[in-house]
Amino acid sequence: MSRTSGELAHNRRMILAAGVIDATGMAACPGAVLVEGDQILAAGSPEQIGSVPSAELVQMPEMLLLPGLVNAHAHLDLSGDGVWPAAGNDFRGWVGQVRALRAAQTPALCKQAVQRGIELSLAGGTSCIGDIAGHSPMATAKALRESSLRGVSFQEVFGLGDRQNATVDRMRAMAEGGPLEAQGIRLGLSPHAPYSCGPAVFGAAAECGLPLTTHLAETPAEIELSVSGTGSLRDMLERDIGVWDTSVDVPHAHPIDALIGSLDRGQFLCAHLNWIEPRHVDMLAASDVRVVYCPRASAAFGHCPPMLPSHPWRRLHDAGVTVCLGTDSLLCLDTPDRLSVLDDMRLLFQRDGVDARLLLSMATTHGASALDLDHDLVRFGPGLAGVLACRAEGNTIDTLLADVLGRDDAPQWVVGGGAA
Numbered sequence: 533m534s535r536t537s538g539e540l541a542h543n544r545r546m547i548l549a550a551g552v553i554d555a556t557g558m559a560a561c562p563g564a565v566l567v568e569g570d571q572i573l574a575a576g577s578p579e580q581i582g583s584v585p586s587a588e589l590v591q592m593p594e595m596l597l598l599p600g601l602v603n604a605h606a607h608l609d610l611s612g613d614g615v616w617p618a619a620g621n622d623f624r625g626w627v628g629q630v631r632a633l634r635a636a637q638t639p640a641l642c643k644q645a646v647q648r649g650i651e652l653s654l655a656g657g658t659s660c661i662g663d664i665a666g667h668s669p670m671a672t673a674k675a676l677r678e679s680s681l682r683g684v685s686f687q688e689v690f691g692l693g694d695r696q697n698a699t700v701d702r703m704r705a706m707a708e709g710g711p712l713e714a715q716g717i718r719l720g721l722s723p724h725a726p727y728s729c730g731p732a733v734f735g736a737a738a739e740c741g742l743p744l745t746t747h748l749a750e751t752p753a754e755i756e757l758s759v760s761g762t763g764s765l766r767d768m769l770e771r772d773i774g775v776w777d778t779s780v781d782v783p784h785a786h787p788i789d790a791l792i793g794s795l796d797r798g799q800f801l802c803a804h805l806n807w808i809e810p811r812h813v814d815m816l817a818a819s820d821v822r823v824v825y826c827p828r829a830s831a832a833f834g835h836c837p838p839m840l841p842s843h844p845w846r847r848l849h850d851a852g853v854t855v856c857l858g859t860d861s862l863l864c865l866d867t868p869d870r871l872s873v874l875d876d877m878r879l880l881f882q883r884d885g886v887d888a889r890l891l892l893s894m895a896t897t898h899g900a901s902a903l904d905l906d907h908d909l910v911r912f913g914p915g916l917a918g919v920l921a922c923r924a925e926g927n928t929i930d931t932l933l934a935d936v937l938g939r940d941d942a943p944q945w946v947v948g949g950g951a952a
C-alpha cells in the first residue's frame with residue numbers, strides 16, 4: 533500500500549471488522565473504526581464512515597471490536613510470583629495465609645506484584661480499574677499512574693475499637709494530602725470491611741469526599757459476627773490477628789443495617805454483597821450504593837449454587853442500582869495469564885444465560901459510573917481509552933457478541949491500552 537509522508541504523519545487507520553459495538557448504543561455489523569493515532573475519529577458501518585483514501589486499511593474480518601473494559605474491583609498487589617494460596621471454602625485460613633505472605637513482602641516485591649497486575653490487566657483488555665491498594669498504597673498509586681490504566685486507587689484501611697481514631701486520622705491526612713488526581717488515577721479510600729473497620733471509620737470515610745469502596749456482606753461468617761459477635765471471623769480477628777478486644781462493639785444487626793447510615797452519607801462502591809436479605813435491595817437502591825459483583829471470586833469462595841442459590845445482583849440491577857463487574861484478586865481466578873472482567877462476563881453468560889448486551893454494559897458503562905469516570909472512556913469516540921478486538925463468528929452484532937462470550941481466548945488491543 534502506498535501512502536504519502538503527510539498521510540503517515542497522521543497515522544490514520546481504517547479498521548474494518550466483523551462488527552463494532554459499545555454500550556452507549558453504537559453497533560454495526562460489519563463494523564468500521566477510523567482512528568488517528570490513538571484517537572477514534574468515527575465508528576459505525578463502513579457505509580456510514582465512507583471512503584477515507586488517506587487512511588491505511590486494516591482488515592480484521594474475524595474480529596468484533598469492543599471498548600476497553602472496566603474492572604471495578606481488583607487487588608493488583610496480590611499478583612506476585614510465588615506460591616500464593618488459591619481461594620477456597622476456608623476463608624479464615626486463606627486470609628491467614630495471605631496476611632503472612634503480605635507481611636513478608638518487601639516494598640520491592642510489592643512493586644513487582646503491582647507491575648505484574650498491571651500487565652495482566654492490560655493482557656485482559658482492561659482500560660480502567662478500581663484497585664484496592666493494601667500494601668504500600670502510595671507506591672501502588674504511582675505505578676498505576678505510570679501505566680496506561682485509568683481509574684481509582686483505593687487506599688485500604690483497617691481499624692476496630694480503640695484503633696479507629698488512628699485510622700480516622702490517617703484517612704483525613706490522606707484526604708488533605710495530594711495529589712488526589714493525576715495521570716488518570718484518583719485516590720480513594722477503602723475501609724476494608726464492616727468486620728475489620730468500626731463505625732467511626734466508616735462514618736469518617738463517608739464525610740471525606742473521596743471515592744469509597746468496601747467489601748460488604750461477603751460471607752455468612754461476616755453476618756454471624758455482626759449479628760451475634762461469634763464465629764470464625766471473631767476467632768480470626770481475636771486469635772489470628774489480635775485486633776478484637778473489649779473496645780469492639782458488636783452491632784447486633786446485619787452489616788447492611790449496621791452501616792446504612794454511612795452508606796446513605798457517602799458514595800460507596802460495595803463489593804460482593806453475596807449475602808443480603810430481600811429487604812436490603814430497596815434500602816441499597818435508596819442509598820445510591822453502587823455494587824461491584826465479582827462472579828468468579830464469589831464462585832471460588834463457594835458463594836454460588838448450591839451454597840448461595842442465586843446472587844442478588846439481578847434484583848439490585850432491577851431496583852435501579854448500578855451493578856458492575858470486578859475480578860477481585862488473581863488468587864480467585866482461573867486465568868493466570870490475565871486479569872479481565874471479560875472472563876466474568878463469560879461466566880455469567882455461559883452459566884446463567886445473562887443477556888450479552890447487559891454484560892457489556894456492566895463491564896463498561898456501569899463500571900465507569902461506579903468509579904465516577906467519564907463515559908467517554910468506554911464509548912467509541914475521541915475520548916475512548918482503547919479498542920479491543922475479540923475473535924468472533926456471526927452474521928449479526930448479537931451473534932458476534934454471543935460468540936465472544938462463548939469462547940475463552942484473550943482479547944487483543946488494536947488501539948490504546950496495551951497495543952504495540
Ligand SMILES: [Zn+2]
Pocket residue numbers: 605606607664747803860861
Ligand atoms: Zn476484594
